[in-house]
Amino acid sequence: MARQINVVLEGSESVFDFSKVDRFKLYGKRQRIVLDDDGNRCEKAELSDDGAAIIRSGMSMQAHFDESGEWVEHGRMVGLDEEGNAVDKVPSTLGVGQELELATPEELSQNEMVSVYHLSEVDCDTALLELLAKGNIYRFPFNYRADYCAETAFLLSNKEGVFVLVTKDASPQWCQLDTVAVEDFSQESDADDELDFEMF
Amino acid sequence: MRKLHLTNPKQRDATVGMAPVKSDIRPHLGLPGEKLEYRRYIGAAESGLHESLVAKLGEDYGQALVDGDPEIDVEYVGQRITRSDRIYLSHGGQVLHHAPEELELILAPDGTERERRPPKVVIANVNEDVPARWTGKKIPKGDVVRRFVLTRTVALQHVDGLTFDFLYGMAKELHESGTMMLMGGGESGKEPLILIPNGSPYRGLLEGRIDGERYMLLLHLSNMELKLPKKAEE
Numbered sequence: 464m465a466r467q468i469n470v471v472l473e474g475s476e477s478v479f480d481f482s483k484v485d486r487f488k489l490y491g492k493r494q495r496i497v498l499d500d501d502g503n504r505c506e507k508a509e510l511s512d513d514g515a516a517i518i519r520s521g522m523s524m525q526a527h528f529d530e531s532g533e534w535v536e537h538g539r540m541v542g543l544d545e546e547g548n549a550v551d552k553v554p555s556t557l558g559v560g561q562e563l564e565l566a567t568p569e570e571l572s573q574n575e576m577v578s579v580y581h582l583s584e585v586d587c588d589t590a591l592l593e594l595l596a597k598g599n600i601y602r603f604p605f606n607y608r609a610d611y612c613a614e615t616a617f618l619l620s621n622k623e624g625v626f627v628l629v630t631k632d633a634s635p636q637w638c639q640l641d642t643v644a645v646e647d648f649s650q651e652s653d654a655d656d657e658l659d660f661e662m663f
Numbered sequence: 664m665r666k667l668h669l670t671n672p673k674q675r676d677a678t679v680g681m682a683p684v685k686s687d688i689r690p691h692l693g694l695p696g697e698k699l700e701y702r703r704y705i706g707a708a709e710s711g712l713h714e715s716l717v718a719k720l721g722e723d724y725g726q727a728l729v730d731g732d733p734e735i736d737v738e739y740v741g742q743r744i745t746r747s748d749r750i751y752l753s754h755g756g757q758v759l760h761h762a763p764e765e766l767e768l769i770l771a772p773d774g775t776e777r778e779r780r781p782p783k784v785v786i787a788n789v790n791e792d793v794p795a796r797w798t799g800k801k802i803p804k805g806d807v808v809r810r811f812v813l814t815r816t817v818a819l820q821h822v823d824g825l826t827f828d829f830l831y832g833m834a835k836e837l838h839e840s841g842t843m844m845l846m847g848g849g850e851s852g853k854e855p856l857i858l859i860p861n862g863s864p865y866r867g868l869l870e871g872r873i874d875g876e877r878y879m880l881l882l883h884l885s886n887m888e889l890k891l892p893k894k895a896e897e
Contacts, residue, residue: 488892491771495782497763503754505763509747516705516739517758521713523744524706527692527699535699542690550690568804572813572843572870572883575686579812581891598805611690621809623890628812631686635818637877640827642820 542611574630708736796852834878837871
């Protein structure tokens, strides 16, 4: 059975099927390709820094190693907090009723967007749908698969339907007269900027 | 520090700092009390790739891997990858030694090719000369989050006392109206914002909050509407 999103508002549970919505599904995308002298598509690869190896797709791997250089199996690793202490695993929330809490647009707008799902009603409390149609936004914990930190999801609706926006909590800083802007942007990735956008 | 040139409601312009709003620190994977190092390494030589193994051993080569490790080339496997350069291989697998021809494919949402064209150079439409403009179009915050997916957010920061007043004034106006302001790029001041050369256009929505003498001015960038794909509508 497909996994579902279950939410609870004032004791009434609603069950939804869900499907991911992304930019490609809405607008398509732009993709750059490279051609060789004969007009055939080239393959992207890497040349190692010593020039000794051409690394094609499927040839590289990645892993964690301990201080003695031994490979550490992924399954042995656990979630650690900032101080290096192990944290409890958070189970998947799919199929398990999650309590809804009323949220504000500001709580949603300040968080970092992760993914967007469109919901299809399976067994739904009509009172919830009415409140969503009035403009209410609800927050609930969301964890697609078990890991060490649940995301925060927001349930809302518009004329297109009911959506869940999955986000990571963020805490933007207040600015005061005596604070100085000194952020270092050297690590910021602009990889997404290669993608196309045709909504305009 | 990255800068943003923008105008306020009076169309006065200034250049301020901007910083990405990133998520709070989350747990990372590791072992308690141990220092682990993440490495990239070569896991298979070309002779260990599927196509090579099929050519050498036939489609059903699983048992051969167990019996003799033919996929392991000790000359390469395990070699650490530190830095590397991107290269392109021709259709025949040869390294290209000159700049190749690039094309841009436009793919429809169903994955079919809609157009094939030379890559277009996109010029940033917000820069030292052209500010991001306060369009005057206010949208209630609740409507914004139900209409747009706010893909990225940057926090605007003052760089001196004058720009503190400049940004605080905008934050106050937006805070009190409970709205976000649509910001426009380009000479017309109505285009979606393109903040870097060859960057994607984003709808820019400015949100302001104040708390006493403190302010928060967030520029939300959206490249996606909250709607259903056409396929699902039909």
